[in-house]
Amino acid sequence: MGAAPACYAEHTVDKDGATQSPVWVVDFDGTLALHDVGDELCDSFADPAWRDVGAAWRRGELTLPEAQRRMWASVRVDRETMVRRAREVGALRPGAESLFAAARRGEVRLVLASGGFDLYVEAILGDRLELFEAVYVNHLEPGPAGPALSFPHTEVAAGPYAVCKAAVVRRHGAEAFFGDGSSDRSVAGQVPRLHVVRGSLLERVCNEQGHPCIPFESFDEVLPAGADTR
Numbered sequence: 444m445g446a447a448p449a450c451y452a453e454h455t456v457d458k459d460g461a462t463q464s465p466v467w468v469v470d471f472d473g474t475l476a477l478h479d480v481g482d483e484l485c486d487s488f489a490d491p492a493w494r495d496v497g498a499a500w501r502r503g504e505l506t507l508p509e510a511q512r513r514m515w516a517s518v519r520v521d522r523e524t525m526v527r528r529a530r531e532v533g534a535l536r537p538g539a540e541s542l543f544a545a546a547r548r549g550e551v552r553l554v555l556a557s558g559g560f561d562l563y564v565e566a567i568l569g570d571r572l573e574l575f576e577a578v579y580v581n582h583l584e585p586g587p588a589g590p591a592l593s594f595p596h597t598e599v600a601a602g603p604y605a606v607c608k609a610a611v612v613r614r615h616g617a618e619a620f621f622g623d624g625s626s627d628r629s630v631a632g633q634v635p636r637l638h639v640v641r642g643s644l645l646e647r648v649c650n651e652q653g654h655p656c657i658p659f660e661s662f663d664e665v666l667p668a669g670a671d672t673r
């Protein structure tokens with residue numbers, strides 16, 4: 444697609460001449476996690492009509508927080524049940540551990556930008572969340588009358604998004620973004636390198652609109668060959 448080749452070792456030089464590792468912003472559902480965990484949880488625990496709400500969001504009829512409040516409203520399970528299911532469906536994308544190892548070595552600075560919820564992101568990533576220098580994710584508190592959702596990251600809210608991926612990219616001067624879905628569309632044309640999950644909605648949108656993008660399936664494809672994954 445004419446995009447620049449994936450170049451892992453690009454470093455920026457700050458005003459004092461010190462070299463800084465590049466910032467990579469990564470989406471969670473369907474990108475770092477192989478599946479959309481939020482959708483899987485709604486499939487497991489919400490009234491099936493949640494899918495109609497999701498479709499209305501994709502048609503631009505609702506903001507994402509409005510859609511999420513409606514999608515989750517009928518869920519009545521407790522935290523433990525949600526966490527257990529999240530771990531069942533929350534496999535990470537191949538190469539994720541190599542990505543974390545690169546962050547541990549300071550070769551890349553990771554930022555997580557998710558339109559999803561902390562309950563399942565924390566359950567799946569655990570201590571590995573500490574490898575991210577910033578984490579943007581919404582809050583979900585289970586309750587007997589349905590979960591309470593809150594959207595605390597007003598510093599990156601824009602348009603229909605509580606976490607606008609393009610705003611996160613700008614805020615961190617990101618060199619690359621990794622995404623797959625509807626809520627990642629704002630990044631097209633806004634970041635030096637856009638990595639899209641192969642076969643995803645985001646890849647299709649980029650192709651239709653003529654935005655350069657780099658399809659990928661495993662993070663190992665964008666890390667240097669033979670990288671030490673300790």
Ligand SMILES: [Mg+2]
Nearest residue numbers: 470472473624
């Ligand atoms: Mg996604």
